[in-house]
Amino acid sequence: MKPRTILLFGLFLLLSQVVLAQNRNGMQRIQSAKIALITNRLNLSPEQSQQFWAVYNEYEDKKMELRKSIRALNAETDNLTTTDERILSSLKEMMNLRQREVDLDKDYMNRFLKVINVRQLAELYKTEQQFTRMLIEKLNQRPNKGIK
Numbered sequence: 063m064k065p066r067t068i069l070l071f072g073l074f075l076l077l078s079q080v081v082l083a084q085n086r087n088g089m090q091r092i093q094s095a096k097i098a099l100i101t102n103r104l105n106l107s108p109e110q111s112q113q114f115w116a117v118y119n120e121y122e123d124k125k126m127e128l129r130k131s132i133r134a135l136n137a138e139t140d141n142l143t144t145t146d147e148r149i150l151s152s153l154k155e156m157m158n159l160r161q162r163e164v165d166l167d168k169d170y171m172n173r174f175l176k177v178i179n180v181r182q183l184a185e186l187y188k189t190e191q192q193f194t195r196m197l198i199e200k201l202n203q204r205p206n207k208g209i210k
Contacts, residue, residue, distance in 0.1 A: 092197065095193075097115075099189060099192075099193055100190075103185050103189045104178065104182045104186060104189070105182075106178070110177055113177040114174070114177045117173050117174060117177055118174075121166070121170040121174075124166055125163065125166060128163045128166065129163075131159050132159050132160065132163075135152045135155055135156045135159070136156070139153065171183065174186070
């Protein structure tokens with residue numbers, strides 16, 4: 063390879079690593095803010111906090127996997143070359159995944175109630191919604207860099 067090609071390839075790798083690091087840092091900051099807000103609003107005791115976060119993190123991981131699968135199926139239905147039969151199959155699978163998400167919510171509601179009281183659980187749900195709204199508002203306030 064030519065030295066110039068090697069240099070360009072190296073710069074590309076370096077830039078891609080910087081972008082990935084920024085994305086990870088941004089996600090960590092968002093997650094830290096969410097944890098701080100929930101901890102503050104629920105007013106957890108030290109005992110509750112340890113048990114709560116173990117259950118909550120498990121719940122969030124499972125929920126994220128289901129949503130990831132739903133997004134993949136959504137992308138598949140957007141593909142113009144996909145057959146009608148495959149789109150219908152994907153739509154049915156999305157409904158099944160959404161039902162699994164509801165079942166997960168019901169299961170974890172009971173698990174949360176073993177660690178926190180019903181008022182704290184209601185506050186958790188409200189706080190999650192508020193956090194999501196705040197995050198969307200912040201994202202909407204950002205200038206659209208590079209978009210014309």
